[in-house]
Amino acid sequence: MHPVPPALSAAARAAVAARLRPTLAQLVRDVVADELDGEVHVPAATEVLLRRIAGMAPHLGVGMVGLTLLFDASCRPMGGPYHRLPADARARVLDRWRALPGPLASWAVFYEKMGVFAWWAVCEEAQHGDHGEVRP
């Protein structure tokens, strides 16, 4: 599966995913910086995020893709894209987005929450098998 919009061809969707992947991977690294050792589970968690965005209702998914691209573009004056910025600049730009109004702040909160959730979900699956409620 690839990110929205679903009306795009498979090739176009793959291109959008390829464009988003480095930014999302860096966001995952940054939101789990406390607990991260090296690159462990970052690629898998990034794919979870891409799948989640692909699965959203189109009017939300298109917005997520658009805001992610806008976020990256907003890093350009600082020498971006986001994943090429040094750590302190990345922290500053994320802080700035958190303080913006409405959907821009929601965008930052989304990645903070979903990035952490996805990374820990992948860790849990890797450690223990997938831990759901016990079933026969």
Add this chain to the structure above:
Amino acid sequence: MTTHRCEVLVIGSGPGGATVAALLAEAGRDVTLVEEGPDLRIDSAPSYSLAEMDQKYRNGGLNTTFGRTQVTYLEGRCVGGASEINAALYHRPHPETLAGWARDHGIEQMSMEALLPYFQDIEQQLHVHRRAEGLSPASRRIVQGAQALSWRHTEIERFWRYQGEGPRGRRQSMSETMVPRARAAGARVHADTRIQRLLLRGRRVEGAVGRKAGPDGGRVRYQADRVVLAAGAVQSPLLLRRSGLRRNVGDNLRLHPMIRIAARFDQPVNDPSFGVPVQQVEEFKPEITLGGSHSSQPHIALWLGRQVPDRRALMERWDHIGVFYVAVQGQGRGTIRALPLLDQPLVRYDLGARDLELLGTGLQHLGRLLFAAGARQLMSPVEGRPPIERPADLGQLSDLPPGGAIAVSTIHLFSSLPMGQDPSKSATDSYGKAHGFDNLWVQDASLLPSSPGVNPQGLIMAIVRRNVAKMLSDG
């Protein structure tokens, strides 16, 4: 385009639709039950896992309302609907809620007395009971806190077949109960098929058109003598709007807003083998419910939030942390609208000042409960605020800011096609028959006139059973 013919077309296989399909098929009707999502075994994926979210949740579990404060919501999308992914907690409603609906909406036969036989039937057939043995550590903490504060609390019964000692067992979801009953009585189940529009002519609905997914997919058409819409509180009004019906359709969405917080204890409180904690505090119901949530590592990390210092150290002792919730009987109101060219709706909800006030009060109660149960630290549900370490600091939870700083969610949505006798205020009559139609019914969560303040599946099923009895007696 493939065309199917049946006497009764039921759209949606959640607790509403599966119940209708089983009862009508058992009464000898020729029934086709159409479900957009896949037909999967209850154990096709572990509960609350990424795999389950991919398989059984609409949009992978990421839906949100628009409005000043966004509310994220979950919907099931598979044979059995949300009964396949829910916690299976069962409640009879407060009798006063039913009496209020009868009084305020003129609904006939709406009282505990009238619904009692249906509740009893569900309780027997879906194995509603308490667990066979001891409580999970998180449930024990809820009991400890409630006892220390002299608050009423109870273990919630579940749609569950417990097996032997321990928490093991099988959820009595629709795919385990009503769907097999429907099939055994001759109903056909068409999974992976989304209905896109009803075929309306004057006072009659002649069938529906939709699309089947997958390699053998394509356009499908159903011709039916009667159509029962049971696609859930968001999708049912969407389908009616797409079909050109507007009056009282999707104008009155209600929900139970919910906020979760993570609490850290000195001792382990978290044993995932027990599943969801089954204790709830009864003291403030139906306005406010306090209880425990699923607390796996990813969920704990999520609710610890950004502002906790040293999440790594906390996560190393994740079994000392539990996630708890406050849910309130929402007073706000929302709308569901079709969007041009898109098959998903725009859902708006205005989380009113009263909702925020109740959530704030509920969070303070929850904080008191958890400190009384031995919690050392509560992670603030407000973005950017530090953890709370003393009961004296709970006051800060009373002024919740509107907007994105709090994570409000819901798993209980209703009232988007409310029943009632007055066609100017409701979408259906007292038994779910759509106003202005001779052969169209709604039978799902959309019918409830307002938020019931309790876990709703049992109530939805009881009302639907009552309505099917009326359909059958009317011929």
